[in-house]
Amino acid sequence: MHKEDKRKYENALEFLKKVCKTSSQLVHGETKPIPYIIKPYLIRGSFTLMTGKIGTMKSLFSLHIAGIAAEKGExxxxxxxxxxxxxxxxRAKLLGLPPVDNLLYWSDRPGLELDEQPPTFEKLAIYREIVKDLDKPILMFDTLNRFGGSGVDENSVKDTTTKLTNPLIQLCRRHGATLWVIHQAGKSSMDSGFTRSYRGSSEIGGACDQGFQIIDYKQLDPDQASFTIDCFKSRWRSFSPIRMCFDTGEFHEVPKQVTDAMELVAIKQSIWKYLEKFPSGCRKQEIIQALKSKSLGNFSGVAVEYVLDYCGKNFWTKTVGPRNSNVYRYIPKI
Structure with a gap:
């Protein structure tokens, strides 16, 4: 062992027995489930990279994830x-973020002294203290390059390693933080149109445990958009691309029961307009049968049922009615 090593080991084998696990221990040890906080996006103790082109709702979706995690008590x-x-x-008002004290938002804003504003990773000790005092919280950084300090070159392996990824890995693996880091996607190829999953050195993608990219972004109207979340890397478990829809302050996964984001939005609007006619509420089967008609959209029953149960937070309420039936009532628009 190194002479300067203060630990006393008789030889290298004794040292390795102390610091290593054997193959037998790895194979026969207790199998632990993936520690999801929000499946499949957020895993406890992991470093997740979220990328996308400019203007593809990276920050808004990340704030949405923050709200869900906070509601879970994180x-x-x-x-x-x-x-x-x-x-x-x-954005917080648009999303209807939960009014809780365990979701903290820290930014450069008027009234803060210079040493009260979010520091770069050059002052990593501040973030280490936060991780310690908040008992291994979720830290979300928006956006990566702004935390590297002056003169950082994203295309330099040396710069990205020392000023960006090593600090993040330290917070995650040594101190137990869960990290969600926003970054820009790379440039599109002039020939193929292919967009690289992230901008800068390969060290950025190599350091993260999970990497997601927002692709196929389409702005449907000012309050609605569709996109796909593509998992380009996972040290845990990869997953197929997830189709997403944003509609009037809500993010929804577009399930296989629904053709696309446009249909999901159309079903929501049709349900709301139908419920508006019946302030006392309607039962699920009544709504499904009504929306199967050509005049109300000719939608499939399984698609309507999914949207009723999972996509109406800001549009309708669900209560238990007579004989344990679900009764839905519309929420008036403000």
């Missing part, structure tokens, strides 16, 4: 060096 600190406080206040 301590979440969203650290933002990209967006202004007024933009985030507007």
């Amino acid at each position: 301590n979440v600190v969203y650290i933002d060096k990209e967006n202004g406080i007024h933009q985030i206040e507007s």
Whole structure:
């Protein structure tokens, strides 16, 4: 062993027995489930990279994830060096973030002293203290390059390793934080149109445990959009691309029962308009049968049932009616 090593080992074998696990221990040890916080997006103690082109709702979706985690009781600190406080206040209202004290938003804003603003990773000790005092929270960084300090070159392996990824890995693996880091996608190829999953050095993608990219983004109208979340890397378990829909403050996964995001939005609107006619509420089967008609959209029953149960937080309520039937009532638009 090294002479300067203060630990006393008789030889290298004794040292290795102390610090290593044998193949037998790996194979026969207790099998532990993947520690999902939000399946499949957020895994406890992992470093997740979320990328996408500019203007594809990376920050809004990340704030949505933060809200879900906080509702589950997790301590979440969203650290933002990209967006202004007024933009985030507007987004928080749009998403209907849970009014809880365990979701903290930290950004550069008027009234903060210089040493009160989110630091770069050059002052990693501050983040280590946060991780310690908040008992291994979820830290969300928006956006990666702004935390590297002045002069960082994203295309340099040396710079990205020392100023960006090593600090993140330290917070994650040594101190137990769960990390969600927003970053830009790479440039599109002039010939193929293919967009690289992330911008900069391969070290950025190599360091993360999970990597997601927002692709196929389409703005349907000012309040609606569709996109796909593609898992381009996972040290845990990869998954097939997930189709997503954003509609009036809500993110939804588009299930196999629904053709596409446009159909999901159309079903939501048709359900809401139908319920508006019946303020006292309607039972599930009544709604499904009504929306099967050509005049109300000719939608499939399984698609309508899915949207009724999972996509109406801001549009209708569900209560238990007579004979344990589900009764749905519309929420008036404000």
